[in-house]
Amino acid sequence: MNLNSTELLRSIKKKKKLSYFGHTKRHESLQKLMLEGKVDRSRGRGRRRKSWTTNVAEMTNMRVNAAAKEAMEREGWRSMASNLFKEKEPS
Secondary structure (H helix, E strand, O other): OOHHHHHHHHHHHHHHHHHHHHHHOOOOOOHHHOOOOOOOOOOOOOOOOOHHHHHHHHOOEEEEHHHHHHHEEEEEHHHHHOOOOOOOOOO
């Protein structure tokens, strides 16, 4: 496997983000409220930033609701998150 350090760091960050997404979806907490965007505040100016849940949806190739439902099953979510970024061996 030939990965340079930046690709390795990106894949680790993505795996950590998916793991934390699963953790927050399984618990009732302030982080879950923030993740779901239920915090009262005013909108900022300019282009809308890419949301954290949009990143999760893009990484998993799933809709956010489907990813949230999948995250409720801890073992399945962990195996999916860890296997998602493994580099495929050339044929």
